[in-house]
Amino acid sequence: MAEEMIEEIIHENTLFAEPIMHLGHFTITNSLLTSALALIIIITLAWLVRRNLKEVPTGIQNVLEMIVDAFLGIFDSVTGSRKKSLQFAPLVLAFFFFILVNNWMGLLPGVGSIGQLVREHGELVFVPYLRGATADLNTTLALATLGVVLSHIFGVLAVGWWQYLNKFINLKAFLEIPGKIRKDPMIILINPIKAFVGLIEIVGELAKVASLAFRLFGNVFAGEVLLASISAILAFAVPVPFLFLEILVGLIQALIFAMLVLTYLTISTTAEEH
Numbered sequence: 001m002a003e004e005m006i007e008e009i010i011h012e013n014t015l016f017a018e019p020i021m022h023l024g025h026f027t028i029t030n031s032l033l034t035s036a037l038a039l040i041i042i043i044t045l046a047w048l049v050r051r052n053l054k055e056v057p058t059g060i061q062n063v064l065e066m067i068v069d070a071f072l073g074i075f076d077s078v079t080g081s082r083k084k085s086l087q088f089a090p091l092v093l094a095f096f097f098f099i100l101v102n103n104w105m106g107l108l109p110g111v112g113s114i115g116q117l118v119r120e121h122g123e124l125v126f127v128p129y130l131r132g133a134t135a136d137l138n139t140t141l142a143l144a145t146l147g148v149v150l151s152h153i154f155g156v157l158a159v160g161w162w163q164y165l166n167k168f169i170n171l172k173a174f175l176e177i178p179g180k181i182r183k184d185p186m187i188i189l190i191n192p193i194k195a196f197v198g199l200i201e202i203v204g205e206l207a208k209v210a211s212l213a214f215r216l217f218g219n220v221f222a223g224e225v226l227l228a229s230i231s232a233i234l235a236f237a238v239p240v241p242f243l244f245l246e247i248l249v250g251l252i253q254a255l256i257f258a259m260l261v262l263t264y265l266t267i268s269t270t271a272e273e274h
Contacts, residue, residue, distance in 0.1 A: 016137075030128055144211075152205075168205075220249075
């Protein structure tokens with residue numbers, strides 16, 4: 001009697017997004033597909049809300065206006081100005097809702113559990129069609145880079161390119177030395193230090209990107225691994241409290257990311273002397 005050989009299927013949470021298809025030379029990963037679905041959901045909901053707007057709010061519009069007003073109140077505590085809050089709100093809320101939808105999509109049934117079998121290095125590997133986009137470091141790095149770069153763009157527009165440049169490469173400190181060295185000889189020591197502090201600011205900007213990206217990625221990825229581990233041990237009832245915990249964590253992480261971007265925007269658009 002021939003022995004039946006059953007090949008083991010490898011299925012594990014990976015730090016990287018897995019490719020699921022190719023369009024020419026462009027690779028589509030499962031996290032990229034999830035991001036696209038999240039965008040479709042957000043755009044559809046925004047269109048439905050915009051389509052039914054009324055001058056006298058009722059029902060869901062009334063609730064949404066209360067939520068937006070609550071967000072503006074929180075933003076005011078950071079910006080110190082309703083004008084700035086209104087200016088930054090569309091961008092910051094876009095980050096918030098995109099991250100929130102992606103965080104919660106990673107918890108939906110089928111996300112991470114429906115996929116295809118692919119043979120890699122002689123082993124049969126299960127590759128899900130969808131995975132939480134914010135559990136992919138590429139996505140969080142892209143979001144963090146976009147947030148920090150936009151804060152610099154707003155900063156240049158608000159205070160001018162020359163003044164903003166001198167926050168990092170303090171050419172003004174060196175240009176002041178010839179005119180003030182007679183009255184204040186110590187300027188030859190103080191101003192180079194000011195220029196060096198500006199270079200440290202550049203390192204700080206890189207740290208912002210790393211901090212934003214790894215904080216979001218670490219929390220979301222760890223949550224998905226926790227749920228997968230608990231479900232593997234006992235699939236009924238036990239994972240439910242952890243699921244509600246991850247829903248709360250997804251909301252908190254989206255809010256933290258959005259508020260940090262708002263903080264960077266506020267700092268960048270404030271003149272250095274203020």
